[in-house]
Amino acid sequence: MNNSQLYKGSLSLIILKLLEENKRMYGYEMTQKVKEQTGGELVINEGALYPALHKLEADGLLTVAVEQVGNRPRKYYSLTEKGEAETINRLEELTEFVKHMQLLLNPKLSLG
Amino acid sequence: MNNSQLYKGSLSLIILKLLEENKRMYGYEMTQKVKEQTGGELVINEGALYPALHKLEADGLLTVAVEQVGNRPRKYYSLTEKGEAETINRLEELTEFVKHMQLLLNPKLSLG
DNA sequence: CAAATATACCTCAGAAATTGATATATCAAA
DNA sequence: TTTGATATATCAATTTCTGAGGTATATTTG
Numbered sequence: 440m441n442n443s444q445l446y447k448g449s450l451s452l453i454i455l456k457l458l459e460e461n462k463r464m465y466g467y468e469m470t471q472k473v474k475e476q477t478g479g480e481l482v483i484n485e486g487a488l489y490p491a492l493h494k495l496e497a498d499g500l501l502t503v504a505v506e507q508v509g510n511r512p513r514k515y516y517s518l519t520e521k522g523e524a525e526t527i528n529r530l531e532e533l534t535e536f537v538k539h540m541q542l543l544l545n546p547k548l549s550l551g
Numbered sequence: 552m553n554n555s556q557l558y559k560g561s562l563s564l565i566i567l568k569l570l571e572e573n574k575r576m577y578g579y580e581m582t583q584k585v586k587e588q589t590g591g592e593l594v595i596n597e598g599a600l601y602p603a604l605h606k607l608e609a610d611g612l613l614t615v616a617v618e619q620v621g622n623r624p625r626k627y628y629s630l631t632e633k634g635e636a637e638t639i640n641r642l643e644e645l646t647e648f649v650k651h652m653q654l655l656l657n658p659k660l661s662l663g
Numbered sequence: 664c665a666a667a668t669a670t671a672c673c674t675c676a677g678a679a680a681t682t683g684a685t686a687t688a689t690c691a692a693a
Numbered sequence: 694t695t696t697g698a699t700a701t702a703t704c705a706a707t708t709t710c711t712g713a714g715g716t717a718t719a720t721t722t723g
Contacts, residue, residue, distance in 0.1 A: 447560045447679085447680075447681095447708090447709060447710065448560075448708090448709070448710095449652065450709085450710085451709095452656070453652075453655055453656075456655060456656050457655075465671075465672090466671075466672070466673095467669095467670060467671050467672080468671095471670095473655065476654050476655055477651045477654050477655065480647070480651060481651045481655075484710070484711065484712080485671090485672085485673080486673090486674085486675085486710075486711065486712065486713080486714095487709075487710050487711075489672075489673060489674085490673095490674090490709080490710090491709085491710095493673095494708095494709095508671095509718075509719070510717095510718060510719080511670085511671065511672085511717075511718050511719080512671085512672080513670095513671070513672085514671090514672075530656065533652075533656070535592070537649070539589045539592060539593045540561065540565075540645075542588050542589050543565055543568060543569070543585065543588055543589065543593075544564070544565075544568050544642065544645070560679090560680070560681095562680085562681085563680095577700080577701090578700075578701070578702095579699060579700050579701075580700095583699095596681075596682065596683080597700090597701085597702080598681075598682060598683065598684080598685095598702090598703085598704090599680075599681050599682075601701075601702055601703080602680080602681085602702095602703090603680085603681095605702095606679095606680090620700095621689075621690075622688095622689060622690085623688075623689055623690090623699090623700070623701085624700090624701085625700070625701085626700090626701080
């Protein structure tokens with residue numbers, strides 16, 4: 440994530456949301472998907488991604504299944520039930536937050 | 552700020568924006584203003600506020616004027632020119648970021 | 664075929680920001 | 694007179710990210 444000081448803490452939500460839509464993804468795939476979907480403007484740093492994945496797993500929001508692809512192992516992550524519920528909660532939290540920011544910064548932010 | 556993991560890093564922008572609108576404010580006033588403008592839903596933690604104010608000051612974005620009110624000193628903060636420019640930049644950055652989050656999380660976020 | 668690039672995982676030191684606790688002190692109102 | 698609001702501030706611990714580095718396989722291209 441190259442967007443400096445602000446916006447910290449949104450990475451885990453991005454991961455959760457990606458998995459909500461795609462069911463099964465591996466880390467590298469996530470970095471590429473985000474790059475692609477934002478026209479290369481949002482780049483996930485792997486030094487942030489892997490620790491975040493491990494934390495989400497430790498928190499019981501993700502499960503991992505290792506698969507051998509060709510000669511190398513690949514770790515597919517999926518949401519647990521807890522993870523699905525948490526994703527919904529965090530999206531609501533974000534919506535709330537945007538609403539609050541809108542109240543404070545008025546001009547440009549609104550809900551669709 | 553009690554709104555958990557996400558949304559870190561937005562505090563300094565909130566401060567800048569408050570000062571853009573109000574010219575002169577002191578710390579405690581900011582916490583009350585934010586509480587008021589968000590119906591009590593966004594609460595600025597003073598343990599975050601004061602370090603943030605000091606950092607913005609150290610970065611040359613704010614100036615301070617101490618005034619004696621009754622028996623106690625009060626610190627009024629204002630934007631410097633640099634601070635005004637920075638406020639505009641950071642608001643643009645936020646707009647960009649919301650745009651990117653919108654691309655990733657699709658459903659509920661949009662620009663006004 | 665060799666070299667470069669892409670894929671794919673990972674860790675770690677240091678930086679930055681926040682939480683939650685704690686401290687101090689004034690002042691108004693019950 | 695003591696509670697609660699006003700007003701400032703610091704600090705340890707925690708979380709999170711950046712930027713760098715490390716390992717290894719697979720594919721493309723000159």
